[in-house]
Amino acid sequence: MTATPITDLAPMKLVIVGHVDHGKSTLIGRMLHDTGSLPEGKAEAVKAMSDRRGMPMEWAFVLDALQAERDQGITIDTTQIFFKTPVRPYVIIDAPGHKEFLKNMVSGAASADAAILVVDAKEGVQEQTRRHGYILHLLGLDQVVVAVNKMDLVDHDQARFEQVAGEVRDYLAGMGITPSAILPVSARHGDGLASKSANMPWFDGPTMIEALDAQDQKPLPVELPLRFPIQDVYKFDERRILAGRIESGKLNVGDTLLFSPSNATAQVQSIEAWSVDGPVLSASAGQSIGITLNDQLFVERGFVASHQVDPPIQTNVFSARIFWLGRAPLEVGRRYKLKLSTLEHPVEVQAIERVIDVADLSERPADRIERNEVGEVVLRARAQLSLDEFTANPRLGRFVLIDGYDMAGGGLISMDGFHDLRRSNTPTSQNITAVETRVTTDARWAANGHRSGVLWLTGLSGAGKSTLALELEQALFRKGWQVYVLDGDNIRFGLSADLGFAPKDREENIRRVGEVAALFARAGVLVITAFISPYRSDRDRARAVAPDLFHEVHVNAGLEICEERDPKGLYKKARRGEIPEFTGISAPYEAPENPEVEVDTGTQTLSQSVEQLLRYVEANFGGKGS
Amino acid sequence: MNHLDALEAQSVYILREAYNKFDRMGILWSLGKDSNVMLWLARKAFFGHVPFPTLFCDTGKKFPEMYAFQKRYKDEWGINLIVRDCPPIEEIDPTLPPAARSAARKTEGLKRIIAELDMQAVVAGIRRDEQATRAKERVFSPRGENAEWDFRDQPPEFWDQFKTDFAPGTHIRVHPLLHWTELDIWLYIQRERIPVVDLYFAKDGKRYRSLGDVDITFPVDSDADTVEKIIAELRETKVAERSGRAMDHEAEDAFERLRSAGYM
Numbered sequence: 001m002t003a004t005p006i007t008d009l010a011p012m013k014l015v016i017v018g019h020v021d022h023g024k025s026t027l028i029g030r031m032l033h034d035t036g037s038l039p040e041g042k043a044e045a046v047k048a049m050s051d052r053r054g055m056p057m058e059w060a061f062v063l064d065a066l067q068a069e070r071d072q073g074i075t076i077d078t079t080q081i082f083f084k085t086p087v088r089p090y091v092i093i094d095a096p097g098h099k100e101f102l103k104n105m106v107s108g109a110a111s112a113d114a115a116i117l118v119v120d121a122k123e124g125v126q127e128q129t130r131r132h133g134y135i136l137h138l139l140g141l142d143q144v145v146v147a148v149n150k151m152d153l154v155d156h157d158q159a160r161f162e163q164v165a166g167e168v169r170d171y172l173a174g175m176g177i178t179p180s181a182i183l184p185v186s187a188r189h190g191d192g193l194a195s196k197s198a199n200m201p202w203f204d205g206p207t208m209i210e211a212l213d214a215q216d217q218k219p220l221p222v223e224l225p226l227r228f229p230i231q232d233v234y235k236f237d238e239r240r241i242l243a244g245r246i247e248s249g250k251l252n253v254g255d256t257l258l259f260s261p262s263n264a265t266a267q268v269q270s271i272e273a274w275s276v277d278g279p280v281l282s283a284s285a286g287q288s289i290g291i292t293l294n295d296q297l298f299v300e301r302g303f304v305a306s307h308q309v310d311p312p313i314q315t316n317v318f319s320a321r322i323f324w325l326g327r328a329p330l331e332v333g334r335r336y337k338l339k340l341s342t343l344e345h346p347v348e349v350q351a352i353e354r355v356i357d358v359a360d361l362s363e364r365p366a367d368r369i370e371r372n373e374v375g376e377v378v379l380r381a382r383a384q385l386s387l388d389e390f391t392a393n394p395r396l397g398r399f400v401l402i403d404g405y406d407m408a409g410g411g412l413i414s415m416d417g418f419h420d421l422r423r424s425n426t427p428t429s430q431n432i433t434a435v436e437t438r439v440t441t442d443a444r445w446a447a448n449g450h451r452s453g454v455l456w457l458t459g460l461s462g463a464g465k466s467t468l469a470l471e472l473e474q475a476l477f478r479k480g481w482q483v484y485v486l487d488g489d490n491i492r493f494g495l496s497a498d499l500g501f502a503p504k505d506r507e508e509n510i511r512r513v514g515e516v517a518a519l520f521a522r523a524g525v526l527v528i529t530a531f532i533s534p535y536r537s538d539r540d541r542a543r544a545v546a547p548d549l550f551h552e553v554h555v556n557a558g559l560e561i562c563e564e565r566d567p568k569g570l571y572k573k574a575r576r577g578e579i580p581e582f583t584g585i586s587a588p589y590e591a592p593e594n595p596e597v598e599v600d601t602g603t604q605t606l607s608q609s610v611e612q613l614l615r616y617v618e619a620n621f622g623g624k625g626s
Numbered sequence: 627m628n629h630l631d632a633l634e635a636q637s638v639y640i641l642r643e644a645y646n647k648f649d650r651m652g653i654l655w656s657l658g659k660d661s662n663v664m665l666w667l668a669r670k671a672f673f674g675h676v677p678f679p680t681l682f683c684d685t686g687k688k689f690p691e692m693y694a695f696q697k698r699y700k701d702e703w704g705i706n707l708i709v710r711d712c713p714p715i716e717e718i719d720p721t722l723p724p725a726a727r728s729a730a731r732k733t734e735g736l737k738r739i740i741a742e743l744d745m746q747a748v749v750a751g752i753r754r755d756e757q758a759t760r761a762k763e764r765v766f767s768p769r770g771e772n773a774e775w776d777f778r779d780q781p782p783e784f785w786d787q788f789k790t791d792f793a794p795g796t797h798i799r800v801h802p803l804l805h806w807t808e809l810d811i812w813l814y815i816q817r818e819r820i821p822v823v824d825l826y827f828a829k830d831g832k833r834y835r836s837l838g839d840v841d842i843t844f845p846v847d848s849d850a851d852t853v854e855k856i857i858a859e860l861r862e863t864k865v866a867e868r869s870g871r872a873m874d875h876e877a878e879d880a881f882e883r884l885r886s887a888g889y890m
Binding site: 081231237410 | 627628629631632634635636638639642643645646666669670671672673674675677755761764780781782783784785787789791792793807809813818860861864865866
């Protein structure tokens with residue numbers, strides 16, 4: 001077998017980044033020339049262009065093909081340039097240095113295998129050196145060669161080189177990047193690019209080309225768990241083909257696939273292909289394929305096929321590190337369209353945890369993320385999304401956000417502090433089939449973004465149950481919760497209109513409240529009840545209706561305090577004997593023995609009590625960990 | 627997965643994204659090697675079908691071999707071909723240099739087809755390595771109402787997330803071959819045994835590397851009379867692919883002006 005010629009190999013993708021005017025385009029132009037990769041006549045053309053503008057040989061003109069660019073002297077857009085060394089071909093993505101052009105840099109750097117970070121020997125590390133370095137880190141690009149350029153302008157001084165090299169090394173180390181090499185070069189003169197520099201005999205490291213040839217090409221994620229996001233479903237002929245690209249892992253004919261989010265399973269009947277020799281029996285990461293199934297499941301674009309072992313995470317809330325390119329800032333409460341592989345779904349910004357200053361890697365709280373800033377946010381969707389953490393599987397761990405018509409940012413997913421909701425969703429019964437579409441409480445929780453249940457407030461008259469319930473309801477509702485208060489006002493007038501205040505009637509009233517609260521809770525609502533409910537046995541019965549959802553809250557203020565407050569004048573009436581069997585006066589109050597929560601409304605202010613219950617609710621019913 | 631497999635998979639992915647996103651789209655068939663490869667890739671993507679019309683703007687000045695090729699393969703490949711004549715030269719911007727003005731007939735013809743068929747998107751087989759302004763392109767490249775290209779403010783494009791949300795009136799050019807090189811195209815033609823017009827193969831020491839209209843396309847010196855020899859030639863050559871295309875070379879910015887106005 002003859003070896004494949006260098007020219008026929010997949011090129012390594014290089015991105016060249018760095019501060020404006022630190023010499024990126026010059027470095028590229030000169031590398032093309034020094035590796036013999038320039039088309040015939042191009043060097044002469046560049047010479048002519050330079051002469052016409054009264055400049056010395058300007059290698060940057062090799063790339064600056066557009067009229068507008070040359071006039072501004074700034075590389076406007078991502079350009080792709082091919083060159084080859086004796087080891088392999090390369091395609092260079094020339095990233096711009098101008099501050100507002102982050103989107104072009106990301107467009108280029110996101111697909112790169114390795115990066116060259118260019119730093120001016122005289123100016124050292126500048127704002128965009130840091131910013132670009134940080135973006136490389138965000139995009140997971142960890143193969144970085146640093147070129148300390150324009151060494152001719154600092155008299156090829158070793159001490160200055162060491163100083164700049166140290167600066168770069170320190171900054172990159174802060175993000176966990178160790179550069180593969182830091183090289184002194186003078187791109188304009190070709191010093192240190194394809195050959196060692198006679199001007200810098202003190203440097204015994206590799207040339208730029210040698211350093212690049214030592215980098216590794218990113219392997220396809222064949223060894224990761226299978227992720228096959230459905231791109232489309234075709235029925236051009238009798239076949240029903242699920243088309244898509246395998247993002248990671250591999251699949252074989254006969255494999256059982258699990259489809260998220262429906263959780264239905266089916267076997268791969270065939271892998272369809274046109275104009276290939278023989279049947280295709282397996283496919284792996286990177287391939288755009290089509291499959292047929294042995295079962296006509298409902299499957300559409302955005303579904304993710306995996307194996308039953310190691311499926312993607314399902315969640316409707318997650319945190320993400322975001323780089324923002326949008327003209328309008330990212331703000332809490334704003335809605336965007338999320339695109340993750342082939343999935344598209346609206347999401348809302350629930351919180352902005354912090355903004356990261358890429359200049360010194362410091363973090364600060366913020367309520368918005370401006371254009372070209374980086375931050376950490378919590379995003380919430382109305383349905384469960386199938387995804388991975390970026391560190392576990394980059395292909396399904398990254399997404400973009402669309403604001404209106406425009407791609408406004410990119411993000412990397414972290415599930416730190418959030419649950420994978422799949423465990424509670426996956427049907428344990430083998431008999432459940434795709435046609436069964438029962439809406440489970442879990443599914444409602446997923447849609448609402450929180451769990452539901454009954455917060456059963458019990459306490460003496462005047463302890464503040466109703467006030468606390470209504471305040472809590474309002475606070476949760478503002479945060480987007482499905483929440484409802486049941487109290488005497490809305491129960492007694494309807495559901496229990498037939499009941500009086502005799503002990504038997506009270507018991508029946510509480511029984512009804514317990515049943516209704518459980519129904520609300522099963523429907524996905526967080527119910528807050530506010531009844532004195534003095535008898536342990538009544539409360540226990542209410543708990544028994546939905547034991548997994550029931551949380552008893554003792555709203556506790558001493559009798560003296562309640563009697564002193566006496567907002568409705570009931571204690572006075574009771575003392576006068578006008579109300580028979582008044583709890584605390586002429587009837588007992590059986591305080592809870594082990595309530596889930598005890599709220600001391602006797603000493604706490606109302607806002608303290610609301611705050612206490614909010615924290616309890618967030619911790620026990622929220623998307624975040626309990 | 628080798629290099630050609632990776633290129634193919636990426637192009638198939640792009641074509642499927644376009645087909646999913648646009649109800650009314652077409653694919654340009656210039657009869658050159660690249661658009662043949664592109665149609666081949668469409669049939670790969672859609673399992674032997676080309677589920678949208680194939681568009682051809684006829685300048686009336688293509689080589690006879692090209693018309694013969696079209697006649698044969700539109701039936702053999704099961705293509706729904708829509709042909710329209712390009713407008714006459716008199717209707718084209720007279721300030722353009724002569725060859726560029728001639729080439730601009732195709733731009734104008736394309737605009738009229740797009741308007742007539744109310745196309746949301748057309749697929750074009752341009753490649754980044756062909757020409758510097760094409761290197762700046764996006765895979766999904768939005769055009770304004772008048773088909774013009776604003777290369778100064780292009781949408782971000784990364785992680786294979788293409789621009790698929792647009793204001794009404796926006797038109798999209800889809801470029802599934804953007805990441806291919808001329809050599810890749812020929813290696814793929816060899817592997818897949820894709821037919822091409824004979825003019826690419828050398829006769830009497832000359833061959834065409836790039837095909838356009840008869841009067842503004844010139845052959846280059848070459849003895850490569852088979853696909854294998856063309857591949858061997860391309861591994862060594864330093865002559866630019868479009869050196870035989872007159873409109874690229876009339877002025878430093880001629881091609882850029884053509885493209886900003888909507889040329890492929």
